[in-house]
Amino acid sequence: MTIKVVPDWMINLEEEDVKFIKNFILSSGSLKEMAKEYDVTYPTVRLRLDKLIQKVEMEDKIEENSYISLIKRYAIDDKIDFEAAKILISEYRKHIERTGINE
Template sequence: MDTMPPWMADLDAEDMAFIKRFLLASGSMKEVAAQYGVSYPTVRLRLDRLIQKIQLGEQIEQEPYIALIKRFAVDDKLDFDTAKILITEYRKQLSQGASS
């Protein structure tokens, strides 16, 4: 049996259940919204966050610190403005270190 792709490692059971429903609904967000009993924009937001989570999972090997900050923002543990500041300052530190 193949190992799980790295991007899937960060997905929890709820994420996997959402993906399964989405696939079984042939990608119809309208149908998924009806199944969950929520609005279309709520499903859209959930899908967008899931996409971000997957993208972060793919980036983690390249920039683990930046990926961690972005994950906190996606998971609402850190606001996006603070995340941007932390990432900008981190990149400044890296560029200063490289030029020293």
């Protein structure tokens, strides 16, 4: 019986992200090859990789609470506007400071 262990930094990645990582490895880390495979420009692949790097870095920041991590993840995934994410996080932090409650 084999037990699969998923590193913490991969837990919240979407299936598309994992496929991208696999393709990146199989292309020996060549962004030019990735651009050909996905039929997009090099800058598009670079942007995708940068967003993935942000996701992984965010998962490494354990000190932040789950709400802030969720908002950041939504912004990175373009599910909410970056400016809206900044406002939500700022208002949440103000609320925490006023109430002392960190849920």
